[in-house]
Amino acid sequence: MIEFLLIKVTLAGIVLFAVLNLAGFHTWVERKQSALIQDRIGANRASILGFRMLGLFHGIADAIKMFTKEDIVPAGADRTLHTLAPFFSVFFALVTFAAIPFGDQLILGGRVIDLQVARIDAALLYVFAMLSLGAYGVILAGFASRNNYAILGGLRATAQLISYEIALGIAIVGVVMVYGTMNLGDLVRAQGVMIGGWIPMWGIVTQPVAFFIFLTAALAETKRLPFDLPEGESEIIGYFVEYSGMKFGMFFLTDFLETIVAATLATTLFFGGWQVPFLLADGFHFPWGAEILVSNWVYALLGVASFSFKSFVFLFLFMQLRWTLPRFRYDQLMGLGWKVLFPIAVVNVVVTAVVMLLLEGGG
Amino acid sequence: MAVRTVRRPELTFWEKLYIPQIISGLRITLRHFFRNLFLHMLHQVGRFKDVSAMATIQYPEELRPLMSRFRSRHRLTLREDHTPRCVGCMLCETVCPAKCITIVPGEHPDPHVEKYPIRFDIDLGVCVYCGYCVEVCPEDAIRMDTGILDVAAYSREAMQLDIHELMDPTLRKPVGDCSLEFPHKCELTGGEMKGSWDMLNAPAVVTDPAEK
Numbered sequence: 001m002i003e004f005l006l007i008k009v010t011l012a013g014i015v016l017f018a019v020l021n022l023a024g025f026h027t028w029v030e031r032k033q034s035a036l037i038q039d040r041i042g043a044n045r046a047s048i049l050g051f052r053m054l055g056l057f058h059g060i061a062d063a064i065k066m067f068t069k070e071d072i073v074p075a076g077a078d079r080t081l082h083t084l085a086p087f088f089s090v091f092f093a094l095v096t097f098a099a100i101p102f103g104d105q106l107i108l109g110g111r112v113i114d115l116q117v118a119r120i121d122a123a124l125l126y127v128f129a130m131l132s133l134g135a136y137g138v139i140l141a142g143f144a145s146r147n148n149y150a151i152l153g154g155l156r157a158t159a160q161l162i163s164y165e166i167a168l169g170i171a172i173v174g175v176v177m178v179y180g181t182m183n184l185g186d187l188v189r190a191q192g193v194m195i196g197g198w199i200p201m202w203g204i205v206t207q208p209v210a211f212f213i214f215l216t217a218a219l220a221e222t223k224r225l226p227f228d229l230p231e232g233e234s235e236i237i238g239y240f241v242e243y244s245g246m247k248f249g250m251f252f253l254t255d256f257l258e259t260i261v262a263a264t265l266a267t268t269l270f271f272g273g274w275q276v277p278f279l280l281a282d283g284f285h286f287p288w289g290a291e292i293l294v295s296n297w298v299y300a301l302l303g304v305a306s307f308s309f310k311s312f313v314f315l316f317l318f319m320q321l322r323w324t325l326p327r328f329r330y331d332q333l334m335g336l337g338w339k340v341l342f343p344i345a346v347v348n349v350v351v352t353a354v355v356m357l358l359l360e361g362g363g
Numbered sequence: 364m365a366v367r368t369v370r371r372p373e374l375t376f377w378e379k380l381y382i383p384q385i386i387s388g389l390r391i392t393l394r395h396f397f398r399n400l401f402l403h404m405l406h407q408v409g410r411f412k413d414v415s416a417m418a419t420i421q422y423p424e425e426l427r428p429l430m431s432r433f434r435s436r437h438r439l440t441l442r443e444d445h446t447p448r449c450v451g452c453m454l455c456e457t458v459c460p461a462k463c464i465t466i467v468p469g470e471h472p473d474p475h476v477e478k479y480p481i482r483f484d485i486d487l488g489v490c491v492y493c494g495y496c497v498e499v500c501p502e503d504a505i506r507m508d509t510g511i512l513d514v515a516a517y518s519r520e521a522m523q524l525d526i527h528e529l530m531d532p533t534l535r536k537p538v539g540d541c542s543l544e545f546p547h548k549c550e551l552t553g554g555e556m557k558g559s560w561d562m563l564n565a566p567a568v569v570t571d572p573a574e575k
Binding site: 033035036037038039040041212320321323324325 | 382385388389391392393395396399400403416417418419421
């Protein structure tokens with residue numbers, strides 16, 4: 001029992017360490033990537049003992065600044081909810097990672113360890129439940145600030161998140177139908193099958209339409225450009241207008257955490273999670289007959305590396321999109337969510353069902 | 364005049380698909396991203412330094428190139444004997460729209476020169492950098508070509524330049540109280556100052572080298 005607990009705590013520690021550092025690192029990536037896109041240099045002045053390290057220390061400087069800043073609660077605000085809101089946001093963004101498998105099984109001292117914090121049979125439901133609860137942080141922040149702009153931002157966030165969650169959920173239904181499981185670990189395992197021995201049966205192959213709907217809706221869920229209406233820097237500042245110091249920092253962190261959630265989910269659902277093409281539990285089996293056998297450790301590490309690489313590619317893509325596209329107008333946002341993504345997602349489910357029925361009937 | 368109806372341009376089907384348009388947008392940003400990334404890396408190893416990867420100028424270390432006619436902080440030009448060319452005609456003080464120039468003229472010991480400025484003060488806190496003083500000067504005695512842009516001070520008094528700073532642009536700090544009597548002495552530097560009046564009293568310099 002103690003061992004089990006120890007393993008789980010270690011896994012949770014690893015995931016939290018990786019995710020939080022990645023989120024902090026993301027602030028640097030955001031600065032530098034946007035700078036390169038816009039022919040600038042980006043933040044490069046923070047230095048320790050004269051070393052600038054391409055501006056990497058700016059994240060540390062930011063953290064120090066945010067922790068030492070005055071924490072202001074507006075006079076008319078609800079103190080409890082105002083304080084609670086950022087914690088809600090970060091908490092639900094962080095617990096989502098528990099269900100996401102970042103590697104296959106690792107055998108350690110005769111013990112089979114799933115590289116996943118929590119093995120939940122309804123993991124997909126859990127993830128979406130947590131993401132939905134995360135919306136409460138935003139709504140509470142807007143409501144508790146007693147500021148019209150904040151309320152406006154909170155309302156926008158509520159409407160946007162609810163609208164796009166529907167498209168998101170229905171897009172996922174297709175994936176669940178194809179692989180027949182909501183357990184993310186099993187779902188990734190099911191994606192390892194090769195179609196005709198050559199093409200891995202990843203979600204992108206079986207559900208390409210769902211992938212694009214998912215990507216769009218997930219981007220909307222992260223509340224970043226081109227869907228940053230709840231924030232709306234140039235018009236209403238948004239739901240966190242009355243926050244200062246690290247409380248604001250937590251909302252900022254949540255943005256990046258949700259981006260990472262979206263990237264890891266896209267990887268898990270549509271790009272085979274930790275799957276490496278042709279890599280089975282005992283080694284590579286190429287369709288032309290060649291085999292390279294690897295040990296369990298190498299296999300597990302390759303899986304984690306594959307998962308990380310795919311997630312990074314998505315993070316890069318999200319960041320690139322964020323600095324490419326302008327913000328939607330509000331009616332366009334609602335139109336896209338309800339009139340485009342939602343019907344396409346439903347049609348995708350129907351078509352998937354029909355095709356599966358035909359394939360089963362034929363086969 | 365007939366009313367002309369301008370039709371709002373409709374999106375084509377291809378544009379309505381969003382995704383191709385997003386991809387074409389991504390192509391532009393990705394091109395910039397990778398071009399600048401590779402150029403920055405090449406710059407690190409010292410190659411292709413002449414191809415710039417950014418439009419940014421790292422200001423305090425790296426100064427922006429100025430146009431030759433750019434109007435920067437004023438200076439008083441000097442004669443060969445290092446006295447100011449200014450003859451105290453008061454034209455610049457008169458033309459100055461901001462009234463930031465104060466000149467106190469005095470009788471020059473050389474009979475060929477009518478007057479010289481005992482005081483020549485410019486209050487940069489008031490100056491509008493219009494350049495009229497430069498244009499109006501008959502003696503080419505004042506110019507705005509020092510290239511000094513970062514004029515900043517903690518008090519209004521520190522924004523006032525006196526004749527020392529105007530004659531020697533390398534003097535960036537305001538000079539304190541100095542004797543303005545004719546054999547000029549600056550108390551701060553013990554009288555030793557580039558562009559001061561000392562050379563006038565040395566007889567060898569006053570005479571024209573062509574006469575010798």
